[in-house]
Amino acid sequence: MVAFHASALDGVARNPSLPTPLLLRLLAGYRPSRDALRRAGLPEPAVVVILTHPNPGARIDFAMSARAEPAQRARLADDPSPKVRAALAYGPELYDPRTKVAPLPDAVCVRLLDDPAPSVRAALLDSPHLAPSFVASMATHHSSAARQEAVRAWEILPPGERLALLADPDPEVRRAAVLWECRRDARVTAELLRDPKSAAEALRRGLLVRADAERCVAERTHLAALAENPSLPADLVERLAVDPDEAVRLAVSLRPELDETRRMAIDFTVGDFDRGDGAQWVRDGLADHEVLRRAAASAHPLLRRAAAQSPHLPPDLLRLLARVEDPVVENRLGIHHPDTPEEVLMRVYARLGGTFSAWMAETHPRFPREGLAARYADHPDGNYRRLAVRDPAATPALIERLSHDPEVWTRQAAAGDPRLPLHRLREALHVPELASSAGANPALPEDEMAAVLDRAGVPA
Numbered sequence: 001m002v003a004f005h006a007s008a009l010d011g012v013a014r015n016p017s018l019p020t021p022l023l024l025r026l027l028a029g030y031r032p033s034r035d036a037l038r039r040a041g042l043p044e045p046a047v048v049v050i051l052t053h054p055n056p057g058a059r060i061d062f063a064m065s066a067r068a069e070p071a072q073r074a075r076l077a078d079d080p081s082p083k084v085r086a087a088l089a090y091g092p093e094l095y096d097p098r099t100k101v102a103p104l105p106d107a108v109c110v111r112l113l114d115d116p117a118p119s120v121r122a123a124l125l126d127s128p129h130l131a132p133s134f135v136a137s138m139a140t141h142h143s144s145a146a147r148q149e150a151v152r153a154w155e156i157l158p159p160g161e162r163l164a165l166l167a168d169p170d171p172e173v174r175r176a177a178v179l180w181e182c183r184r185d186a187r188v189t190a191e192l193l194r195d196p197k198s199a200a201e202a203l204r205r206g207l208l209v210r211a212d213a214e215r216c217v218a219e220r221t222h223l224a225a226l227a228e229n230p231s232l233p234a235d236l237v238e239r240l241a242v243d244p245d246e247a248v249r250l251a252v253s254l255r256p257e258l259d260e261t262r263r264m265a266i267d268f269t270v271g272d273f274d275r276g277d278g279a280q281w282v283r284d285g286l287a288d289h290e291v292l293r294r295a296a297a298s299a300h301p302l303l304r305r306a307a308a309q310s311p312h313l314p315p316d317l318l319r320l321l322a323r324v325e326d327p328v329v330e331n332r333l334g335i336h337h338p339d340t341p342e343e344v345l346m347r348v349y350a351r352l353g354g355t356f357s358a359w360m361a362e363t364h365p366r367f368p369r370e371g372l373a374a375r376y377a378d379h380p381d382g383n384y385r386r387l388a389v390r391d392p393a394a395t396p397a398l399i400e401r402l403s404h405d406p407e408v409w410t411r412q413a414a415a416g417d418p419r420l421p422l423h424r425l426r427e428a429l430h431v432p433e434l435a436s437s438a439g440a441n442p443a444l445p446e447d448e449m450a451a452v453l454d455r456a457g458v459p460a
Contacts, residue, residue, distance in 0.1 A: 005435070005452070005455045005456045005457075006456060007432065007435035007436040007439070008429050008435035008436065008438065008439040008452045008455075008456070009026075009033060009439065009452055009453065009456040009458070010033055010035055010436050010439065011416075011435065011436040011437060011438060011439020011440035011441075011452075012026070012439040012440070012444070012449050012452050012453065013026055013032075013033035013034075013035035013036035013039075013439075014035040014036075014039065014440050015439060015440045015441070015442060015444060015449065016442050017442040017443075017444070017446075018039075018449060019446055019449075020043055020045065020046070022446070022449055022450060022453065023036065023039075023042075023043075023046055024045060024046060024049060025453060025458060025459070025460065026453065026458060027046055027049045027050060027053070027058075028049060028459070029458050029459065030054070030055055031055065031057070031058075032053070032055075032058050034061050037050060037058055037061040037062045037065065038061060038062070038064075038065040038066070038067055038068070039067060040067035041067075042068065042072070047072055047075075050062045051075055051076065056079075056081040056083060056084050059076060059079060059081070059084045059087075060083060060084050060087040062076070063076050063079075063084055063085075063087040063088040064087050064088075064090070064091065064092050064093060065092060066092035066094060066099055066101055069102075070102045070103065070104050070105065071105070073088055073091075073104065074088070074104050074105060074108040076088045077108050077111055077112060082115075082117035082119055082120055083119075085112065085115060085117065085120045086117070086119045086120045086122075086123040087123070088104070088112070089109075089112045089115070089120050089121075089123040089124035089127060090123040090124070090126060090127045091103075091104070091127050091128070091129040092129070094128075096360070097335055097336065097360075098335070098336075098360075101129045102129075103129050103130055103131040103134070104129070106131060106133060106134045106137065109124060109130065109131075109134045110134075110137075112124045113125075113138070113141065113143070113146060121143070121145075122145075125145055125146060125149050132153055132156065135149060135150055135152055135153040136150060136153035136156050136157055137150075138150035139151075139153070139157055139161040139164070139165060140161065140164070144168070144169075144170035144172070144173050147165060147168060147170070147173045148170070148172055148173045148176050150165070151165060151173070151176040151177050151179075151180060154177070154180040154181075162177070162181070165177040166178060166181055175195075175197075175198060178191070178192060178198075179192065179198060179201055179202070179205075182202050182205065182206035182207065183205050183206060183207060184207055185207060186206075186207045186208060186209045186212075188206070189202050189206030189207050189208055189209075189212070190209065190212055192206060193206075193212060193216075199221070199222060200222040200225045201225070203216060203221070203222045203225045203226045203229060204222075204225040204226070204228050204229060205228075205229070205230075206229070206231075207231050208229060208231045208232065210233055213226070213229075213231075213232055213233060213236055214236070217236055217239060217240070223240065223243060223245060223248045224245070224247045224248050224251045225251075226240070227240045227243075227248050227251035227252045227255075228251050228254070228255070228278065228280065230256075237252060237255065240252050241253075241266050242267075246268065246269060249266055249267055249268050250268040250269070250270070250278075250302075251278060252266060252268075253266040253268045253300060253302075254276075254278055254279045254300070254302060254303065256281040256294075260298060260299060263298070263299075263300055264299050264300070270300075270301045270302055272327075272328075273328065274301075274302060274305070274328070275302075275305055275306070275328060275332075276301075276302035276303060276304075276305035276306035276328075277306070278302070279295070279302055279303055279306040282295045282303060282306035282307055283306060283309075286307075286309060286310035286311075286312060287310070287312045289312070289314060292307050292310055292312065292313055292314075292317055293317060295307035296308075296313065296317040296320055296321055297317075297320065301326060301328075304321060304324055304326065304329055305326065305328045305329055305332065307321065308321050308328070308329040308330075308332035308333050308336070308337075309332050309336050310336065310337070311336050311337050311338060313337055315339070318333070318337060318339060318340070318341075319341075321333060322340070322341050322343075322344050327348075327351060330344050330347055330348050331348055331352075331357045331360075334348045334357065334360055334361040334364055335357065335360045338365065338366075339366065340364060340366055341366070342366055342367065342368045345361040345362075345364050345366060345367045345368070346361075346367075346368065348360075348361040349361045349362055349367075353381075353383040354383065362387075367390075368390075369390045369391055369392060370391065370392065370393070371391065371393075372387045372388050372390050372391040372394075373388040373391035373393055373394040373395075373398060374391075374393075375387075375388075376388045377394075377398055377402070382405060382406065382407025382409060382410045383407070383409065385402060385405055385407065385410045386402075386405075386407070386409050386410040386413045388402060389402060389410070389413040389414050389417050394417075394419065395419070396419045396420065396421050399414050399417050399419045399420045399421075400414070400420060400421050400424050402414040403415050403420060403424055403428060403434070408433050411433065411434055412433065412434060412436075412437040413437070415428040415431075415434040415437035415438045415441065416437035416438070416440055416441050417441065418441060418442050418443035419443075420441065420443070422443070422445075425438055425441055425443065425444060425448075426448065429444075429448070429452065439452055
């Protein structure tokens, strides 16, 4: 197959105007395009073709589609191939933080958890898409690996199930359980401190008695972890605030109980790209307006950066962070908040054109559209000329001109725009670097789509 025919075929496979008969023709081939298998809103006849497809690779692609409904994907739970069932159990691999995947029904997960193939069971336990109700239900499962995963739902487990996990016959299950229980039980924390594998996490989160805390400070045991501990006595916090280790002082500066005067009196340094992931109380409170208010209004860069990850920022805090002019804050707002101001998105795009953060800004629903043609159609940078295609006021003549632009990304954007004159669209189908964009153009006539399938050798 000529390369640009394959590219055009890939474009047609994701074309939103692709009619069902051509979609079914695409799917019936032995190696259907992944774009066709992972389309949103697949009609029932297409789903049936995929579920019974002779190529397990096609069924795997569908099993991992983020656009398919969970009930559709769940129909692969009885697939004869363990590779397909493992793909279903794990679910979609996501690269866009805005994409949310609904979990498989609990009843389907129960079946996959008891699948005869170990690879399927392991894939399910590794899945990032499990419903909390299902995770909690594994607390009484016969598999120790499942019980260990159930510990992640510790806060919603009944007391009896917590006690059972703390006394579990499997040492790894017990260890996972006590790492949660130590947050409320100083005796459990003291036991964990004797285990080198658990000591750092116990010092970070566990309920401490003063003697253990003093000993760890004196022995300089995992001080950066200890500096985060919520139960650390105030006088020991003050000692660590002037510790010679910069990582320890930084950890102290992020503690939630400090007022702004005390926080900013600590000598700490923040790197240009540090994200604030150490502020666990902010990460745990991304839906709590009081937590967000304290963090967003702080003078501490890492607290502001941590707050910027929340999609729940109220309008006044969003405006406050939008004025900070911190690149990390702007990047996070552009990725996570649905109402990020246009000027912030444009600053991210201008600063990081061609990167993931710039792509996230450009694909944000609030990224500007109006006026881009007048501003950027003749810009010396092709990355900006490409933005002119987004403008609803861009004329077919301008779109055609940009389809000949020296910059390939600009040409491709224009080739995929439905305002591109038909004669140029047909021409673009035969230009290797434009064929995929042209094939995906929703203005491509049905007969041209069929011709693409013919030229690519897809059986009628």
